[in-house]
Structure formats: C-alpha cells, structure tokens
Amino acid sequence: MRKRLLALYPETWRDRYGTEMSALLDDTPPSVTATLDLMRGALVAHLRPLPGTAPATRARSTVAGVLGCFIAFCAFCAGFVKTTEGDGHVEHAHPLLGVAHSLILVAAVVAVSALVLAAAPLARASLAQAHRTRDPTLMGLIALLPAGIGIFAGSVGLLTLWLNAHHHHAGVGGWLLLGLCALCAAAASLACWAAPRAIMRRIDIPRSAFAVSIPAIALVAVCMAVIALATGVFLTGIVADSPSVAAAGNGPGQLIDVTTSIAIQLTAMLALSAAAVLSAARGLRSFGTL
Amino acid sequence: MSAVEIVVSARHQDYYVIRYTAMRSSDPSLLIMASLADGPKHGYAMTRDVKEMAGVKLGPGTLYGAIARLEERGLIEPLETEDRRRPYRLTGSGAAVLREQLTALERVARLGLGRLSAAEARA
Numbered sequence: 001m002r003k004r005l006l007a008l009y010p011e012t013w014r015d016r017y018g019t020e021m022s023a024l025l026d027d028t029p030p031s032v033t034a035t036l037d038l039m040r041g042a043l044v045a046h047l048r049p050l051p052g053t054a055p056a057t058r059a060r061s062t063v064a065g066v067l068g069c070f071i072a073f074c075a076f077c078a079g080f081v082k083t084t085e086g087d088g089h090v091e092h093a094h095p096l097l098g099v100a101h102s103l104i105l106v107a108a109v110v111a112v113s114a115l116v117l118a119a120a121p122l123a124r125a126s127l128a129q130a131h132r133t134r135d136p137t138l139m140g141l142i143a144l145l146p147a148g149i150g151i152f153a154g155s156v157g158l159l160t161l162w163l164n165a166h167h168h169h170a171g172v173g174g175w176l177l178l179g180l181c182a183l184c185a186a187a188a189s190l191a192c193w194a195a196p197r198a199i200m201r202r203i204d205i206p207r208s209a210f211a212v213s214i215p216a217i218a219l220v221a222v223c224m225a226v227i228a229l230a231t232g233v234f235l236t237g238i239v240a241d242s243p244s245v246a247a248a249g250n251g252p253g254q255l256i257d258v259t260t261s262i263a264i265q266l267t268a269m270l271a272l273s274a275a276a277v278l279s280a281a282r283g284l285r286s287f288g289t290l
Numbered sequence: 291m292s293a294v295e296i297v298v299s300a301r302h303q304d305y306y307v308i309r310y311t312a313m314r315s316s317d318p319s320l321l322i323m324a325s326l327a328d329g330p331k332h333g334y335a336m337t338r339d340v341k342e343m344a345g346v347k348l349g350p351g352t353l354y355g356a357i358a359r360l361e362e363r364g365l366i367e368p369l370e371t372e373d374r375r376r377p378y379r380l381t382g383s384g385a386a387v388l389r390e391q392l393t394a395l396e397r398v399a400r401l402g403l404g405r406l407s408a409a410e411a412r413a
Contacts, residue, residue: 013358016358017354017357017358019371019374019376020332020333020354020371020374020375020376021333021350021354022374023332023333023334023373023374023375024332024333024334024337024350024353024354024375025350027333027334028334028337028350033347033349034349034350036349037349037350037351037352038349038350038351039351040349040351040352041349041350041351041352041354041355042351044351044355045355045358050358050362051362
C-alpha cells in the first residue's frame with residue numbers, strides 16, 4: 001500500500017529515488033506518520049522539481065499536476081455548491097455576494113472549457129499512437145478514462161433513481177448508494193488523474209500539442225485561483241451580511257455551521273489553486289526550452 | 291544567512307539564539323550530514339542513526355526531500371547502488387558546511403548554557 005504512494009511522486013523523482021525509497025519502505029514498519037510524511041513529501045516534490053529535469057518531462061508534469069489539483073479542487077467546489085444550495089436569496093443581501101457567485105460560475109465554465117482544450121491535442125496524440133502501435137497497455141489506459149467516468153455517472157444515476165422512487169427519503173438503501181457513489185467518485189477521480197499521467201509517459205507528444213495544452217492548463221490554474229478568491233469574497237459577504245445563514249448548521253448531522261464549512265472549502269481551494277498556479281508557471285517556463 | 295552571521299546576531303538577541311538552535315538542531319539536512327560524518331550510509335541506516343543520535347524519526351518523504359536538496363547543493367553524493375539501497379557520502383564542501391554549522395550551534399549552546407548557569411548562580 002505505502003509503496004503505491006510512491007506513484008504520487010513526479011516521474012523524474014521516481015526515476016531517481018523510487019527504487020531506494022521502495023527499499024527503505026521495505027525496511028521500515030508501516031505507520032500512519034510515515035504514510036502521511038510520504039504524502040507530504042510527494043506534494044513538496046511536485047512543488048519543487050529536481051534540477052536537470054527535461055523540459056518535455058516538466059511539461060508533462062505540469063499537465064498532470066494541474067489536472068490532479070483541479071480534480072481535488074472540484075471535490076471542494078462540489079462541497080461549496082452543496083453548502084450554498086438553497087441560499088440563493090442571500091445573493092441579494094449584498095451586491096458582492098451576487099458578483100462573487102457569478103464570478104465563480106463564469107470561472108468554472110472557463111476552467112472546464114480550458115481543460116477540454118488542453119486535453120484535446122494530448123487525446124489526439126494518444127489515440128493516434130494507440131491506433132498506430134496497437135499497444136494493449138496504452139489502449140487499456142485510454143479505455144480507463146471513459147470507464148471511470150461512466151461508473152461514476154452510473155452510480156449517481158442509480159442514486160437519483162432511488163431517491164425519486166422513494167420520494168427523497170434516503171433510507172438505508174439510499175445511504176448505501178450514497179457511500180457507493182462516494183467510492184465511485186474517488187475511483188473515477190483517481191482514474192481521471194492516473195490514466196492521463198501514465199498515457200503521457202507512454203506517448204510521443206509533439207511540441208505543437210504542448211503549445212496548446214500548456215497555456216490552456218495555465219488558464220485552468222488561473223480560473224481555480226479566481227474561484228478560490230471569489231469564494232473568499234462570498235464567505236466574507238455571507239458572514240457580514242447574512243449572519244443567520246452563516247451560523248446555520250451544515251454537513252452530515254449538522255455538526256458544523258455554514259461559515260466553518262465554507263472556510264474549510266476555501267482553505268483547500270486556496271492551497272490547491274496555489275499549487276496549480278506554481279505548477280503552471282513552471283510549465284510555461286519550461287515550454288520556452290522545449 | 292550564513293552560520294557566522296547568525297552567531298553575530300545571536301550575540302545581540304537571545305530570542306534568535308533560542309529560535310535558531312531549536313530550528314537547526316532538528317533540521318533534517320543537518321541531521322543527515324551529521325549522520326554521514328562518520329562514513330557513507332543508505333536511507334535506512336541514516337534514519338536509524340539519526341533516531342539514535344538526536345531522537346528524531348525522519349519519515350521517508352522528509353528524508354529523501356532533504357537528500358535531494360543536499361545532493362542538489364553538492365553537499366552529499368551518491369555511491370554505487372547495493373541491492374536497491376544507494377549509500378551517500380559527504381562531499382568536501384558538505385564536510386566544510388557541516389563543520390561551520392555545528393561550530394555555530396556549539397557556540398550558541400555554550401553561550402546559552404553559560405547564561406543559564408550565571409542566572410542560576412545569581413538566583
């Protein structure tokens with residue numbers, strides 16, 4: 001299990017230190033602190049790449065890094081949407097709340113469009129290589145993406161059908177389905193990050209593909225930062241102008257209030273968008289030397 | 291800021307003396323260099339040695355993060371891999387930097403202990 005976490009490290013890092021780190025993990029007993037330390041080390045390794053990394057590898061790492069941050073960011077965005085659903089009226093409490101909400105929506109649409117734009121040339125290159133070489137591993141990796149998304153969409157569809165059939169009373173079956181949905185979402189997220197990363201390692205990516213993908217993925221990172229900042233404005237506005245909404249219970253069992261929920265989401269969004277912007281900036285720099 | 295500069299500023303401000311000592315004595319890079327001072331070691335041997343020497347348990351991510359930084363700065367260098375385990379050794383500049391840092395720490399510790407003793411004698 002712990003050795004699988006080495007996959008979180010950048011490609012160049014694994015090439016250089018992977019074997020000896022794996023040997024070290026074999027020599028030491030497993031512990032929660034060591035596992036967390038390994039995950040923290042992976043994050044630092046992404047933020048601070050090894051010197052002498054080839055520009056093409058840096059460009060690939062940038063795409064994979066921003067994609068990973070974006071997927072995790074989406075989870076917190078989904079949390080934000082869930083937290084603020086049904087609070088549409090608060091947008092009229094202060095003009096800033098409405099502006100922040102609109103900005104989040106616009107930035108989300110631009111981010112998704114830019115992600116599709118970034119993925120298009122890479123998808124084209126990988127499909128062309130799979131068609132040409134008939135490499136079964138590459139074809140399997142390509143199939144993993146729609147399979148992951150399909151399973152997630154299927155589980156959400158099942159949950160929706162269940163809730164509709166039971167007049168929105170979840171019951172035990174509904175909670176089980178919700179758990180299944182969460183598992184499928186985690187699996188799909190992992191597939192959507194790991195598969196493109198592995199595909200990019202296996203294919204020859206032309207410079208023209210990076211010429212589109214790197215600026216587009218940088219735009220995704222910028223949109224993430226905009227969404228995080230707008231969420232911060234939204235939180236400030238909701239605390240200042242709608243104290244009753246801010247203090248309302250939220251989350252499973254209403255254990256925390258809306259302010260705490262959004263503050264947690266905001267912290268994660270800021271951290272992830274900062275990591276994405278750093279990664280994108282590195283990719284843009286390396287693109288000049290490709 | 292070099293170790294010498296820190297010692298100079300430490301003479302003027304006790305707060306920085308304490309902060310610097312606390313920070314540097316658990317710095318993974320310093321601990322790794324100190325561990326390699328008596329000869330080459332691989333990752334596991336370093337973690338075991340650091341645990342015995344300083345009571346600090348270095349996690350795998352922290353250890354290799356520090357090894358990468360030290361290698362990047364030319365303070366340690368890798369040797370031939372032995373059964374998936376790669377030993378590292380201090381370079382000449384690594385030994386010089388380690389000596390400088392340990393000397394600075396020693397002066398800080400001596401200064402702090404001296405002041406403590408003086409304060410206890412006065413009390």
